[in-house]
Amino acid sequence: MVQIANRQRQYGVLSLRALLLLFTGSLLVLILLAIFSVTFNTFRDYVSSQHLEHAQDAATATGVALSKAVDASDIVAASSLIDAVFDSGSYLSVKFVGHEGIMLAGRSMPLRTQVAPGWFVQAAKLPKPEGTAQVVRGWAQLGTVQVVSNLGRAYDDLWRITVGLLAAVVVIGGVGMLALWFLLRRLLQPLKALEKQARALSRRDFRERVQVRSTRELNQVTEAMNQMADDLGQLFAGQGKLIQHLRKVNNEDAVTGLASRSAFDQRLKVEVESEEKSAPGVLMLLQLSSFGDYNQSHGREEGDRVLKQVGKIINSFVGKHGGAFAGRRTGAEFAVYLPGASAVDVKVWCEALVETLDGLYSDIAAPIETFVHAGLAIASKEADARDLLAAADSALRTAQQREESCCWIKDAGGNGYHTMETWRDIINDAIRDKHLSLWLQPMVQGPEQELRYYQVFSRICTPEGVLKAGAFVPMAERLGLIADIDRVLVASVLERLECHPNENLAISLGSASVADEMFREDLLAQLSSAGALNRRLWVGISETTLHHHRAQASQLIRALVKLNVPVLVDRFGVGGVPFNYLRNLPLSALRIDNSFVHDLDSHEDNRFWLESVIGIARSRGVKVFATGVERSEEYSVLCKLGIDGAMGYHLGRPFAAEEKSTGE
CATH class of the missing domain: 1.10.8 (Helicase, Ruva Protein; domain 3)
Known part of the structure; x- marks a missing residue:
């Protein structure tokens, strides 16, 4: 608000062009008026002197005529002479006055002008041009002749010259001002x-x-x-x-481009142990057998080439399963975690992946006998990330005991979670019946934990209980139903914003939703009709989505910004999008993935990386938020780094939106 007020005050000040135009234009006008004044007064004085001389000449001539040619004592003869002089029309009055001041003969008429208006006559006020001469006979003085010249023509001439001068002043001044305006416009264009x-x-x-x-x-x-x-x-x-x-x-393995071991383990720990994201899910460990022999016989470069191709296949596999992520653990061992998936479905996917990898590896490594083995372990609420890795490793060792490429699942009977078809029915029912409830988690800032906005999570109400977004969103992505879920979510959030004018809410869109042209059109249509509500709605698009759907995501971001919707990059740090690419987008904020926040107080590398991100983002006017804060030590570090907002179970647990409505 202060910046807006300052900007308005700045806009109220005269521009440099206007100031120069005003000053130079005023100077030009003053010069022209001075020229007009000098010219007018000079001509006025000239006209006055001419008429004064004219009156004096007429008086002298009349006096001489009365003195010598006409008997001045003969009043009739004197009157005839005066009438002859007056009838020329050049004089206002011609009088022959005796010694006693008595007019002996004379004629006069009022001042008349042909073109000069009366107000101009009053304003110009020429001095009275009066000439006098003595009438004598011998040594005797008979009287005085008084002649006043007719100023009517003088006023007309003065009016004409005044009009001409004013016209010249206006034309020259106007042309000068116009030329000055164009000149200043050209000069100040830079x-x-x-x-x-x-x-x-x-x-x-x-x-x-x-x-x-x-x-x-x-x-x-x-x-x-x-x-x-x-x-x-x-x-x-x-x-x-x-x-x-x-x-x-x-965070990346230098050879395959997948997540490094430490980065994968950090993210797995967050996914498995975080209360909001914990269970269900399946961890897959894959290993290429005899890779040491191949590496020794063909050289390290050839070995790296094989690992790169394997990494591409695994990365392609991950891209087909929403929320999944993969990493290289050591040598030729890889790990893939699939959140929200059932063991039955993952076993089928794993067998297909093992078959693809086996075909690639056996062709390259021939004649060396090779196999691809995989071990699967099911995430549970009771086991942490270390237990899950141990279970997957045990399943991998069991698979390696078989002389063929295969996958083995640890305790498959213990996973009674939904299959793909069951998930399809659950999600479709939720969309059809709108059994999607909103849960809110506060995003706060500073030691006082000042509220910035509420992050909206969606949950599905089923007869078996409430399903968290971490469970059904990955499945909705795989089944192609996430766009319908997001449509219901957006409609519910806009309805809540309208009912709660003091709230600011944030949502995250699914990757398939952003890639869907019809969804983008529907979303923009909804927000176009929302009006002022848009300013209180943050829309999050994950960095992974930006990586895989750059053109669609960029188009959507620019369209949202035109509607005054602030856009943030969600799960920043795990999507692999270059930071220089993000600077070309009109983003309002970045939201750091919780894998970088977990144990931040003891992770020097993540702390240094986060500090660099905050510094650069802030210099570009982009805010930085953090998620997954579950300990006070983590939040303390974030506050010292100058984070713009943070959320997590330590700062505020998610709660049903209806609870806040009831509390209000």
Whole structure:
């Protein structure tokens, strides 16, 4: 609000062009008015002197005529002479006045003008042009002749010259002002471009350049600004590459591009042990047999080539199962975790994956006899990540005892969770009957834990109980039903925003939803009709979705921003999207994946990476949120790093939206 007020005050100040135009224009007008005033007064004085001389000449001539040619004592003859002089029309009055001040003969008429208006006559007020001459006979003085020149024509001439001068002032002034406006517009054009560039820099967009040329001084400024934009662009690009490099070093296997062992174990721990995400799920361990022999006989480079191809196949497998993630543990051993899946379904998927890997490996390694073995373990609420890994490793050792490529599942009878078809029925029923309840978890900031917004989770109500999003969302992704789930979610959230004007809510969209053109159109139509509610709704798109559906996600983000909907990148850090790509999108925030927050107080690498992300994001005006805060030590570190918001069971547990409505 303070920034908006300051900007409004700045906009209220005169622009430089307006100020220069006002000053220079006023100076031009003053000069023209001064010229007009001098010209007018000069002509006025000239006209006055001419008429004064004219009156004096007429008085002298009349006096001489009365003195010599006419008997001045003869009043009739004197009157005839005066009438002859007056009838010329050049005089207002011609009088012959005796010694006693008595007019002996004379004529007069009022002042009349042909074109000059009366107000102009009053304003100009020429001095009275009166001439006098003595009438004598011998040594005797008979009287005085008084002649007043007719100023009617003088006022008409003065009016005409005044109108001409004013017209010249207006035309010259108007042309001068117009020329000045165009000149200032041309000269100051780089300032508009510089303002646009400065605003782009404030948004951390360093692509804007000033191409307009003007005066030497302004050209030097624009060149300096362009150079600064280039330098800042390179600086931030370097920082983005640094973040990407740190993420790869800490979280990616250098050969396969899958998650490193430590990163996989960290994420698995969060998935299995986090209360919101815990169970169900299946862990799969895969190993290529005789890989040491192949590596020794063909060399390390050939061995790495095999691992890269295996990594591509596993990565493709993960991409087909929403929420799944994979990593390379050691040598030729790989791990895949599939949340929300049943053992029956995963065993079928695992057998198909083992068959694909076996075909690749056996062809490359021939004539060496090779196998691909897999061990499966079922996640449970009672077992932690270490127990799950131990169970999967035990199942892998059992599979390796068989002289063929195969997969073995540990305690398959203990998994009574839903199959794919059962999940399809549950999710379809929830969509049809709208049995989707909203649960809210607070996103808070600072030691005082000030509320930023509520993250919305969806849960399905079934006769067996309430199913968490961590359980059914991955299955909805696999079954192609996540778009319908998100439609119901968006409608429910907008309805709640309308009923609770003081709330800010955040939702996360599924990957398949973002990729679905029809869903995107439906979402934008819903939000277009929502009006002002959009400003209170955060929309999250996972980094993995941005990685796999860049064009669709970018299109949706820009469309949402046009509707004033703030967009954040969810689960940032695990999707593998370059940071420099994200800077070209109008994002409002990043939400760090909880695998980077778990045990943050004792994980130096994650802490350094997170500190770098916060610094660069903040310099670009992007907020950084964190999820999965389950201990006070983790939140303390986040506060020291300057996080913009955090959520987790330590800061606030999810609760049914109806509970808050009842409490209010």
